[in-house]
Amino acid sequence: MASHITSQEKDFSQWYLDTLKIADVFDYAPVKGCMIIKPYGFKMWELFQQEMNTRMEEMDVENACFPALIPESFIMKEADHVEGFAPELLTVTRVGKKELEEPYVLRPTSETIIYNSYAQWIHSYRDLPLKMNQWANVFRWEMKTKPFLRTSEFFWQEGHTVHATEEEADTMVKDALDMYENFAEEVMAIRGIKGRKTMNETFAGADYTTTIEAMAKDGKAIQFCTSHQLGQSFAKAFDIEFTDKDEKQKTPFITSWGMSTRALGTMFVVHGDDKGLRMPPKIAPIQVMIIPVIPKEEHREAVMTQVEAIKKTLKSDGIRVRIDMSDKRPGFKFAQAEVKGIPIRMEVGPRDLEKNQVVCARRDISTKDSYDIKDLKESIPELLEDIHATLLSESEQHLQQNITDVFDIEGFERVLNEHKGFIRVAWCDDAEKEKEIQQKTGATIRCYPFDMQDQVTGTCFYTGRDATHIALFAKAY
Amino acid sequence: MASHITSQEKDFSQWYLDTLKIADVFDYAPVKGCMIIKPYGFKMWELFQQEMNTRMEEMDVENACFPALIPESFIMKEADHVEGFAPELLTVTRVGKKELEEPYVLRPTSETIIYNSYAQWIHSYRDLPLKMNQWANVFRWEMKTKPFLRTSEFFWQEGHTVHATEEEADTMVKDALDMYENFAEEVMAIRGIKGRKTMNETFAGADYTTTIEAMAKDGKAIQFCTSHQLGQSFAKAFDIEFTDKDEKQKTPFITSWGMSTRALGTMFVVHGDDKGLRMPPKIAPIQVMIIPVIPKEEHREAVMTQVEAIKKTLKSDGIRVRIDMSDKRPGFKFAQAEVKGIPIRMEVGPRDLEKNQVVCARRDISTKDSYDIKDLKESIPELLEDIHATLLSESEQHLQQNITDVFDIEGFERVLNEHKGFIRVAWCDDAEKEKEIQQKTGATIRCYPFDMQDQVTGTCFYTGRDATHIALFAKAY
Incomplete structure (x- = not known):
């Protein structure tokens, strides 16, 4: 997959x-x-x-x-x-x-x-x-x-x-x-x-x-x-x-x-990452995918009874949960849950049940932990919240780490070619020059960030005129 | 209005x-x-x-x-x-x-x-x-x-x-x-x-x-x-x-x-009736319209405090409730709630408050009754259910009372001109004759009712041939 x-x-x-x-x-x-x-x-x-x-x-x-x-x-x-x-x-x-x-x-x-x-x-x-x-x-x-x-x-x-x-x-x-x-x-x-x-x-x-x-x-x-x-x-x-x-x-x-x-x-x-989507829990069509692990036919009844009970409990608390009942191998099911970005993959097999536990794999950071079945009403919502927080913080970090300040067109072109992300410059708000830069480099001004306009100093990175704005340039979708 | x-x-x-x-x-x-x-x-x-x-x-x-x-x-x-x-x-x-x-x-x-x-x-x-x-x-x-x-x-x-x-x-x-x-x-x-x-x-x-x-x-x-x-x-x-x-x-x-x-x-x-819409509660955008009655300015605070409290209580139980705060006269507001078909109009004035009551007017059957404020959590949902049941039963009655059995084309045309509703006939399922009747009378076959097809007897009302179906004719939207 x-x-x-x-x-x-x-x-x-x-x-x-x-x-x-x-x-x-x-x-x-x-x-x-x-x-x-x-x-x-x-x-x-x-x-x-x-x-x-x-x-x-x-x-x-x-x-x-x-x-x-x-x-x-x-x-x-x-x-x-x-x-x-x-x-x-x-x-x-x-x-x-x-x-x-x-x-x-x-x-x-x-x-x-x-x-x-x-x-x-x-x-x-x-x-x-x-x-x-x-x-x-x-x-x-x-x-x-x-x-x-x-x-x-x-x-x-x-x-x-x-x-x-x-x-x-x-x-x-x-x-x-x-x-x-x-x-x-x-x-x-x-x-x-x-x-x-x-x-x-x-x-x-x-x-x-x-x-x-x-x-x-x-x-x-x-x-x-x-x-x-x-x-x-x-x-x-x-x-x-x-x-x-x-x-x-x-x-x-x-x-x-x-x-x-x-x-x-x-x-x-x-x-998203190389394994597929990573869905934020609030908008994930399926928040928890339960994958029954049934090594021998004799385990089926015990596993399925527990799995259905867990589904019912979580569903009644408004969690979007599903059981993967397809006739595929567990490995295939794991990969499918991953590519779909399902926040929590829950594995339930006979050995877990002996300990009254289930294994939950987080899609965001790829960790796997055991959870007591009796605590799932609390632990699943907490996990989902933590997944949300982790994704948000990753998004914040990625954004902050990929904004580069540049001061001249050489720096601008270097960053555009060698790095990725947004280029932050002092700028003179000239519409014609803006088009010129776009034609030359493919980058456009994405916005004048609200929280930076009182920090304008110095000269425009492109024209050398007095700067009037802080601008974020980038290549864009 | x-x-x-x-x-x-x-x-x-x-x-x-x-x-x-x-x-x-x-x-x-x-x-x-x-x-x-x-x-x-x-x-x-x-x-x-x-x-x-x-x-x-x-x-x-x-x-x-x-x-x-x-x-x-x-x-x-x-x-x-x-x-x-x-x-x-x-x-x-x-x-x-x-x-x-x-x-x-x-x-x-x-x-x-x-x-x-x-x-x-x-x-x-x-x-x-x-x-x-x-x-x-x-x-x-x-x-x-x-x-x-x-x-x-x-x-x-x-x-x-x-x-x-x-x-x-x-x-x-x-x-x-x-x-x-x-x-x-x-x-x-x-x-x-x-x-x-x-x-x-x-x-x-x-x-x-x-x-x-x-x-x-x-x-x-x-x-x-x-x-x-x-x-x-x-x-x-x-x-x-x-x-x-x-x-x-x-x-x-x-x-x-x-x-x-x-x-x-x-x-x-x-x-709908001559006063406007009558909304079934399940699909009514507003289920309860509260109309504050404030005869003198000195009553305002007491009435509004109570009105807001009632709104909050009902809303927390999932009832779609609104307060009509426009600067129109109460009579105008009553008429507007009527034309919009709002199932319950609740009037709250100083005299009601003295008795810890409110007056609820039902849109479906135009009755008005007093209800204790402390019971509203129970009485409003009950009222809404009763309004639904009443509308459904009226719809059932209107339907049943306006189906007429006819046995020949003269009867058919008489009912079409003098009465209203559906005409039920024994019929030979002939597509050409069906078109002929439509051109002549403007009525079409609405359906062959599922629950009547085992009751087919006698001859077609139009052709005199052996009947094969029970058909409902009517003029249609």
């Missing part, structure tokens, strides 16, 4: 595809750039949705649902927006054998169709803030695709909120990003870096875009989520106005923010 | 649109035949999904996800299938400004794209039964649309299972239908009639189709769900084969079954 996986060192990209395929997370679809999410992968997405819904509810965000088809004219209304998405738009032009009078585009994102409705729903300050989210499939016809990380159809949540003032909208942008950070750490065991995107990398139509950038095992950057201050541009394009407390007509401020199936891809490349 | 609702008697269709709009369940979309599901409506769909997922898990059905875009050639593979869907297919022909080489249709249902993958996943009898489901948006460009009941984009679950034998597949078709019946009764408080569709009404490509038909308040029939035996037609079209235990290559049998946002529409037309 594991032997079919290319090592990360040898070819990270091939490791990724091998692992996801063998772990039965996805399959290739017969549609260019699209994927099939198989049950093991889809369960992750369902758990993702549950955890996110809980957090959005706490923020008073309500779920709704808008059409997938958007009249082409809507997309045209906000100039930057249409320019940003035009080449990737899938367009429906025909029904049966008949041409449509006005074509529809498949939503690449839903600002335009949602704000068209908001214009009808918002009248007075009493209608604000308006906070909705939708879970949706969205479509961007991509040239280079990779399962979860970049697909032509993907799945996400998109939050869309409207506020009376710019300050309130700024706060919302920040609150959404903080929610994502909490989600990344508490659910996915991922530490990332929060910051603002450069204008080159800002969402089409937004005033500014914030992001969390994570780091894959191969040192590449990966955008985990985004939260945008859209300012008044869409409100103006879609005639959204409200009567304020002072009886004056005003234009509100809008935010949008989203996190997608790409976050699952991020989780795979942050935690 | 309620005064804006057209009465059911006057114009049922207008009642439906008025109610759904005022109850804030949906809004019209700027896309022909599509709708926006607003948070109050979408929460119903989320509860629907939860309840259905629990039931599917018990049947060992796993959720997965296939692309929304289907290569046009796939749809063409099963001859009946393409003929059934061709005129309603939305087709993507363009990306950006470029024409696609092979157009994609937006899935009207996913048999073809799913079975293309099944052909690669199924090798031996060990891979069977294969049971997957997907929650998806599907597209059928309809001419006459109505929110939830018939929309050009709708939402559903579609189960797709593969079995080694025809008998196993027959059992699955039945099990799925039984699950839907349980869902209808236990969650939506709807009693329907289970039966088989005539060949005219069978799913495009299926051997046979089973259905549950519910009856709206206006007596029209409404298809609540379907479960299809697809036989071997799709397996043959998509080259799905397996090696059986006897080492022979065999063609498996496939089923598909689905339930959609239309089931919510069914719930609205089965339970």
